[in-house]
Amino acid sequence: MTGRRIAYVPIIKITFAAALLAFIGWLALQLWNPWSKEETAFVDVSALFEKQRASPYRAGLPDERNFKVIAENDAFRLLADATTAHFQIVDKSTGKLWRSYPDPEHWRNETIPGIWKNHLSSPIMIEYVNAKNYKSSSVTAGLIENQGYLEQFQTTGNGFTVTFAFPKVQFKIPVEVTLHQNYVETKLIDSGLVEGELSLLNVKLYPLFGAQPSNGQEGYILLPDGSGSLIHFQQDRIMPQLTYNESVYGHDLSYYNENTGRQRIAMPVYGLKSGDQAFVAIIAQGEEFANIYAAPSGAVGLSNWVTTEWKYRKRFFQSVSRSTGEGFYTYSGDKFLTDSRATRYYPLAPDKSDYVGMAEVYRQYLIEEQGVNPVTPARQDIPLYLDIVGADIEQGLFFDSYLKATTTEEAAELVRHIYDLGIRHLNINYAGWQQDGYSTHGGYFPVDKRIGGNNGMKQFISFAHSLDIPVYLTANYTINTNGDDGFWWRRDGLRNLAGTVLENQKHPDQDESIFVSPGFYEKVVYSDLDEFKKLGADGIYFEDGIGQQVNTDFNTRYLSSRADVVDIQRRILTRSKEELGSVIANNVNFYALDQIRHVHRLTSDYSYDVFISEAIPFAQIVLHGLRTYSLEWSNVRDEWENEFLRSVEYGAYPAYVLSGDRADNLKRSYSLWHYSLNYKDWIQQIAQEYQRSNEALAEVQDKFITGHRTLAPGVKETEYGGNYRIIVNYNHTEFRKDGVTVPARDFVVMKGENTP
Template sequence: MIGFVKTNKTAIIVTVLILAAVVLFLTRVPIEFKAPENRVAAVAQQNTSVEAASALAQLPVDSDFKNIAESDALRLKMDEKTGHFIVEDKRNGNVYRSYPDPKYWPQEKISETWKKHLASPLMVQYVDFSKNILQAKETNLAAEGGKVKDVQAVPGGFKLVYEFPVTGFTIPVQVTVGEDYVETKIIREGVKETKMGLVWVRPFPFFGAEYTDGQDGYLFIPDGSGSLVRFKNNQLNVNKIYDELIYGKDLAFPGIDNNRNSVMMPVFGMKTGSKAFLAVVHKGDEYSDIVAAPAGVLSNYNWIGAQMNFRSSFLQFTTRNTNVPDSWGYVDYNRDQVFGSDRVVRYYMLDSQKANYVGMAEAYRQYLMKEKGATPVQVKDQSIPMYVNIVGADKEKGVVSDRYLQLTTTDEAVQIVDALHNKGIKNMSLTFTGWQKGGYSSLGATFPVDSRIGGDNGMKTFIDHAHALGYPVYLEAPYTLNNTNGGL
């Protein structure tokens, strides 16, 4: 046992001496290790990706942009490294960029993730269909060290391809300049998926994005008849992002009802100081959202853009047990198909004297006439019509029975019209409601007209009198609801 210990100690000492000699030899004799060629290529490719990601994570430099096309009013420039573009308005010297105003970039203190969003020409949302639970995630070209490939000139602009190496998306984009607009297009035929499922793409979402710097500025959102979100220095706007589907909620893909007015027109815009633009979703509007955020939401820039949806989520039902809502099913997406058509947005640059809400409305009117064939309505009477609603009768709920409330007979309706006509109102549109049996609240009832307000003969006399004065008459009859068993 003692001899075994001694032998081990001797072996250890010998090993240490040999290692020391080897180290001494290596330090004195220069040795060159050659990496295999594929390893060299991999390192070079990695460095290229790092450089691309670094370039995309920052805003482009003006000197990198080259003139690519122009019209009488606009000049288009592009940067091959990032795929961004600049539009110069030759009428007034205004400059519009496809990325946030670089003047305020050093002031941004947001997370690196959102800085990459701001600097990227595309934002993307996707789902991983290999997972059991689908959770939509967002990425961008800079975050993935993406590539700008196949850059080529086309009539009026340029075309290129964005590649997302991590998620595997290939998205071709074309940018061209028109008479007074710049047009961006996602070419649907070239959109490819490999690893993930594409949910939406926001092309150049920060076009014209501006800081609030005391200027007269606002975002125009098509909320109902249109709303303006004025620029403010507000750091607490976290819940004020606007994200609505054009033409309203799609009943095939039910989502959260936020009680907002439906988007009736595929338009949005921005004004900042003496410059403004109106954007129109020219193609793919039925698949698109309008997304807008004032300063303080995700960044300190005011921005607005279009979101091009390629899939929508839906609830896959697995049970009819309505007593446990959380167990109805799970969220899923169509795995085999994406929504079709090219996605085109036109940005109309407004001249300085038209850089306001009225100018935006005029630009959209011109677009509708030129691109959609709309024609101005030719009115017979230039005076503004007065809309008059006449209520014949209604019912008042009672304990034992309802009480009939006679409000306006047909003879009294004639007197009302004559009184207005004699006061100089020469253009009226008359709507008679509550004429059916039971009055205004009796839905589904049909003719005859209730005899207590004049009956059919009285109504015919009223209508003939109104027509003789040149006024149309409409009898309101809400048949979509029926609480009277009318017609049954």
């Protein structure tokens, strides 16, 4: 196979012959719908709009005198305007109000051009394209310029239903708004969606819910960017036109993706705070087909707003020549279908109207509706996570060379050495144990004889168990490098919409590995479970694949939508846990939380967009007390001291990646570029970090984070339950305030009810 990157392909000038081939392939794609039960023949829907008698939707905001109470519970009232289908939520205890449209007080100051001003007042915003012409551009529209209207507005006892009709472009989109105990839910009903000749790309439903301008008030947009980040309200931004638009659960490599370099969204949640009023939104259904879209003030109108962008189609690159890279960008004729697309808006009480309050709501949602039960500490002391590297390979001119780093016998010596430091709560992940080491995927068993084979691994695991230390074996089943397990790339590889088998290349000097169809790797994992059990492994550590990679598969043998892939991965995690007792994964999407025991190497960073003003530990606030988690390996940190302090601030447990005395071998390895893995070089550092982390976190292993704030520039406070606080000082000078002193580049623990 000739190697090339597939994620981002440039537009290439197309020859006549290539264009003809492209057109034939493109036309076939328009007629091929692998999942939809709809007829592929065109259905004329114009008659559905001919007898329309409703008045066209009027420009401007709704008249607030027209809103009527249509649902009510102990906490909230839901009011709606039947002429616009806009709604309001009123907190009965405080009288605070959240609108599904811009705040009328500031609307008169809106300076965005007229057509976009109409979009912002519309309860729905769509984007569509003429998919029959691959050269056509997409169009964004609201109800007003399309002479749209409301159809069948009906109250339901706990909310209302309505259909938004766009007669000029022939779309009908039915929605449902429902009041629940502590949230209001907006839902798109895909089964009632009507399309004419044009193709719907995405829908923003009530995009301006809770929106507020920057002038005269403090506030921020919460994004699930990395571990979490804030866009603080700000006027006169340097680059006001910039927006945030990213896919929940990361990019789908089967479609075109703009190379933004942003962190993957692992949590389907966002929020907005203005003064002492805030809401948090959870995408509760259909999140596999959702983006999170945020527009800081000045980007798209006067207000700061954030919403769910529901995807129905995506761009893809239609290749016409693998050798030359010729092709063009277009959209498929098929839309993504799912049972339901729902976003829940949770209004927050004034004393909970910050990102910690938002995290508490999401945590409770995970407990009550996703089955993520709180942890019970296994030991009095915190855990230390050790990744041991067995071996890797070095690329050679004709043949690869095997680079032995840690045999099973040496791994036992390593563990004993650290255990004898007095660190008794250890967790081991053994990587690079498979045939040909860490960079080789496919045909994991038996354990490579050059590091000890199956017998050596059994003996190591038995030794670890004698010290009450669990051992997980590291694996990534989503890629294949060797064709083992009966894998043939043409038959079993993950294919994009153009039919191309997707390849993975982490470094330009590497050969490509092949992405495996989820339907194929599910069978392989199940067939391997008995082998894991025979070795005595406590579980599998799924690294960089299952729990992270959500790519549509157009391989006709294993057709899988994004939702199907999530289901496949959840089945794998569930069965692996049932048969082995436990599974862990690194930096996972949160759909995996109910099955995994530990989140390894959870991101603590963000994407450094110019409009983002602050990184926060939102993911860690959600997780602490639900799941254990570590951040990046301590011995590969860029700034050791800073990142150690951050791990304490974020409530994370220490983790190291280590090897035996042959660590220098790995400098030449295929994909492990960490130069300092010899455990003997890190013994004292491990002991010191563990002692200090244990001092800070041992007492709060099962406690939720209930507060997090900035006390001064470079000084952060994390609160557990009100009477336990950790104050971290990142500065090079001592911090003093209210009788509290924190040395430079250090932290202190404050205990007791009267903690300042």
